[in-house]
């Protein structure tokens with residue numbers, strides 16, 4: 001794994017980096033948020049270990065910025081401040097876990113494995129097509145990183161189309177997906193939902209095959 005370590009105290013960072021490298025990880029260690037920020041824009045990391053008090057700023061503000069830019073890399077906070085408010089604040093801002101200093105090196109290693117496994121599970125919870133991402137666990141949709149609000153029926157249509165993205169999906173299949181058993185199906189309702197989906201996600205997204213059904217643009 002490629003690990004970004006942001007910690008200004010060399011006495012803490014050095015042994016941790018060595019311990020993780022001995023475990024065959026690649027560790028890039030920076031002592032300022034400025035350097036870490038350039039690194040994370042240039043390269044992909046599997047996990048970020050983040051101290052909260054850095055010489056050039058606050059680790060929590062840095063974390064908020066990452067999440068605002070839709071960077072989903074797992075973040076583990078390294079904190080000396082074992083006040084409960086800091087931990088809650090960190091988790092609210094999108095941290096995946098935290099360890100309290102002074103930490104046990106094996107404990108940090110175990111936390112890294114846990115958050116990375118969790119993040120791999122979350123990836124399995126998404127359906128994607130080019131820049132379109134549908135997250136099944138959070139029930140959210142985004143295109144090019146921008147969240148899009150869908151109604152429950154629009155969501156169901158998109159999910160069916162994404163699950164069968166190489167096939168033409170018939171009107172009947174989509175109607176079954178959006179109506180509960182016994183509901184009266186209104187004529188043209190499906191077309192109305194599809195047209196709203198196009199308005200929200202781009203006109204080019206869904207192709208109509210007359211008399212056959214719909215597909216997503218490959």
Ligand code: CA
Nearest residue numbers: 008051053054
């Ligand atoms: Ca520090």
